[in-house]
Each structure stands twice: as structure tokens, then as C-alpha cells.
Amino acid sequence: MSEEKLVEVGKVTHYFSKIGVAVVELKAPLAVGDRIIIRGPTTDFEQVVESMQIEHKNIEKAEAGQSIGLKVNQRVRERDIVYKRV
Numbered sequence: 001m002s003e004e005k006l007v008e009v010g011k012v013t014h015y016f017s018k019i020g021v022a023v024v025e026l027k028a029p030l031a032v033g034d035r036i037i038i039r040g041p042t043t044d045f046e047q048v049v050e051s052m053q054i055e056h057k058n059i060e061k062a063e064a065g066q067s068i069g070l071k072v073n074q075r076v077r078e079r080d081i082v083y084k085r086v
Helices: none
Strands: 006-016 021-024 034-039 044-048 052-054 058-059 066-071 079-085
Touching: 006 034
Parallel strands: none
Antiparallel strands: 006 021, 006 079, 021 066, 034 044, 034 079, 052 058, 052 066
């Protein structure tokens, strides 16, 4: 069985704790349904992308260079790195 590869897709720039949303600056495309891992000094969890927004509008796919609002299952911190399983 081959090792799954992780590709860095972005970095958390802000976190809204009341609504559980991270602002992520993307450096690679990301889509609803992708399996992501968020890692940092005190963060390490995996989830499937269920909801993304740009300026309060739901989107299915985002491209590199965009800043998105990403619904997260756990607390994240600024500068945490977002990886995608490929």
C-alpha cells in the first residue's frame, strides 16, 4: 500500500471561535469534499471540507491566492498549516 501524500494548500490567518470558522490564505486549489489536515504547534486534526465561503457566499471550489472562510471541527490558531491528502 502506498504512502498517502500531503500537499500544503494554505495557512490559517484568523480564527473566529464563536462560529468555528478559520480564514485560510490558499496557495493551492481546495474544494468541498477534500480531506484536509490542519497542523500547528498545538493543532493536529483531520476533517473533510464541508463548507467554504468567500465574502459570505458559499462556494464549492477555491483557487490559489484566494482567502476563504473554512468551517472547522476543532479550534485552530493563526499560522497553522492546512494540508490536503492526495
